[in-house]
Amino acid sequence: MRSYSEIDTIIKRSTKAKGFSWGVAEEIGKNIRQLELFGLPGVKNINQYFKIFSDDKFENCQSFKKNNKPQNYYCPIKLGLSFFDQSISIQELIDVEIEKVAYPLIFLPFISRSSEITGKRIFLKIDKKEFLLNFNLSIYSNYLSSEVVEKADVIKIQFLENKNNFSEDDWKELTNLSENIFVEETEELKQKTAGAGLSDND
Amino acid sequence: MQVSLREPKIVMKLSRLGSFHQSKLSFLRSFLNEFKDWKYNKDLFDLNDRGYGVAVYSFSKDKKTYSLVCFANELKDEDRSDRVIATKWDAAFTLYDGIPSKLDIDRLSQNVPKQEVGRLSYKELTLSRANRSVRAFNYVVECLSNGKQPDTKVLSKVGYLYRTTAVYGSGKFGLADRFRIKNRDEINGPFRLEMMLVYLVRQFTFDQVNHIAKNKNPKDAVELDLDICRNLGIGNSTGLGMAPFIVNHPTLLNNWILSREIALKKIREIEKVSEEEFKIFYKCLTKSLKNISTWNTDSEYQKKKIENLINDLQKLINYLKDNISKSNLYIFDKLYNWAEENLTEEGIEYLVSIMMEPYNKITDPLISQMSSDEDSSFNIPVDRTINDLREIIEHNYSDILKIDFSKNENNKKFWFISKNKEEPRIGDRFEDRGSELEQPTAIARDIKKLYETIFTLKNSLKIGSFLGQSNDLRHIVRRVFITEKYPYSEIQDNTIGSKLIPIDMLRLKLSFFGAVNFDPRSDKWLRICMFQGAPLPNELNSFNQYWIYK
Secondary structure, eight states, X not given: OOOHHHHHHHHHHHHHHTTOOHHHHHHHHHHHHHHHHTTOOHHXXXXXXXXXXXXXXXXXXXXXXXXXXXXXXXOHHHHHHHHHHHHHHHGGGOEEEEEEEESHHHHHHHHHHHHHHHTSOEEEEETTEEEEEXXXXXXXXXXXXXXXXXXXXXXXXXXOOSOOSSOHHHHHHHHHHHGGXXXXXXXXXXXXXXXXOSOTTO | OOOOOOOHHHHTSHHHHTTOOOOTTSHHHHHHHHTTTSEEEEEEEEEOTTSOEEEEEEEEETTEEEEEEEEEOOOOXXXXXXXXXXXXXXXXXXXXXXXXXXXXXXXXXXXXXXXGGSOOOTTEEEEEEEEEOHHHHHHHHHHHHTTOOOOHHHHHTTOEEEEEEEEEOTTGGGOOOHHHHTTOGGGOSTTHHHHHHHHHXXXXXXXXHHHHHHHHOTTTOOOOOHHHHHTOEEXXXXXXXXXXXXXXXHHHHHHHHHHHHHHHHHHHTOSSOOHXXXXXXXXXXXXXXXXXXXXXXXXXXXXXXHHHHHHHHHHHHHHHHHHOOTTOSSHHXXXXXXXXXXXXHHHHHHHHHXXXXXXXXXXXXXXXXXXXXXXXXXXXXXXXXXXXHHHHHHHHOTTGGGOOTTSGGGSOEEEEEOTTTOOEEEEETTTSSOGGGOOTTOHHHHHHHHHHHHTTSOTTOBHHHHHHHOGGGHHHHXXXXXXXXXXXXXXXXXXXXXXXXXXHHHHHHHHHHTOEEEEESSSSOEEEEESTTOOOGGGTTSOXXXXXXX
16 A cells, blocks of 8 residues: 555645646645545546546636636646635635636645635535535535546536524523533532632622 | 753754754664663564574563564675665564464565565554674674674674664555654653664663674673673664754754754753752763773764864863852853853753653653654645745844845755655756756755745735745745744754765764764764663663763
């Protein structure tokens, strides 16, 4: 088995070898390591992408709108960097749709890291594959394949508001249950065990 | 009294970093302290008459065990090389996480002796190899087999029986990734498992030499005297590989230096130094003089440094006799200020190291802060502004900004990785080929380029927007923001200038390892010694913590 440290190093070097800068290569090394740690086929996807990559073949998106559509296909690396670098402002859009992205799994870790720096969960849909990105700590998904995904027709990104995914009733019921570990307060207990004086005004 | 931390612009200069010495914070010393109550055992020693075979040594406590698996191989003299490009060694080692089964040992026997071209697994933690010091090893075998102890004067010229030529960890060649083990309390300090490997290898060298001597002359052979064993360490040959490491791990570098600086600051702030504390300091200082006089090197560069150091220590002792009395307050602050005015960088940094000796209460809490979670500082704060970036550069890199990189002398060298061995090298930009494949180690030059690029940009421009147009500077933007939180993360010098002495960078790292006897073989590699004078494994539960000043 290759270690994650080896994956990071080899991907960083191969990204540089494809003409990206050292700073970008560092990002991609970390991203692919992260994908592999989450059980997604990062190495396989980037290897295939590098086989067809040339700088003039794919597009970047410098400025994001609600809907983004390239002439040809977006490069997942340039698109990902752009998205990550602007994610603080992009989150205001709440929903973003991006069409025609090459090798979209390479784009995914940038969104996962955006979830970390914006402090919001992000729901990502790559055609029919769904991913819930939890602050770059975990990924919940209906996609378990280890295959290469060559392209996405539509990617939908939704910044989720920070709210609980349980009802107020759930909370009340559990709060009531948790109170069963407390001792019922009596006047005598107040007098003997509270420590401070009973009057706040003395 | 409040003493300030020393300025990174002073401490992080290469000449200063290249004058660092081992201290209480050094990894081999903190390793010994951490493992002093672990059970040591020689689990397997299956060597033939000539000393070739397999051995296993372990440290265990509660339900945890770490095992060193050793493979000793026959090696022709002409195949023996300390260069990292070698492919065969006298012995190869791995530190196994737990107790290895016979199947594990069989698997490891097929891979460990091959080193970089073998494959390890997540069950192995570190990997190394070593060569015999031919002059010392054969001499000791000869003496012991004839029933005599070797002459300590002969041995002191070498200081060890084996030299390691590389020690790998952290996921290299399939070894366990750091994240798998980072939460274990006993290895909450940098390079602790590497130190364990080297320490147990040292014991293997004693057992092997005894074994060979015994088999050579079963009737008359004697075992190597324990005092002689204690005064032997493990040698190490180190080349350029360590230099990019300290550039590529800025937060780790910061945590090492910051711990040292905090220790110095706290010691200088001590108002009343007790008699006992001063006695420990003074004893270490005076013993150092004798100790340093035994360091052997053919390097004129190092001879000069040793000479300076001996002169400095003599001056320091004289100053102490004439100017410091028990009633003085803030003795160590006074001493340090005097040293800055009167000693060379070698002497100043040696003083910093020995001032720590009486103060476990200061150094012990710092040791656990010397590791680093590097991922936590990886993200560039894209919502910050160009003004923020500019201010950090002007504050943290002011000396770097003065370097004129249009001059060839400031741009002369370049760092690259060799294709055949994947090892760092340093070339001449104007004479050697390959500079187009330069590694991102020219931090000073890239800082200057970044500063010039942003000079005319709007203050309010967000870093995220700037990077959209300037991804070629992304690596350096990341570093600048790292220095904001980690002030000692950056070497404040030009790592590609004509005056660069690469061994200064190696010396910095080796001093934190706890190495002594720096013996440069050129400006690019040097030999050192580790654990010389250290207690033996079965003495760890009670040992003199000042063993290094023997």
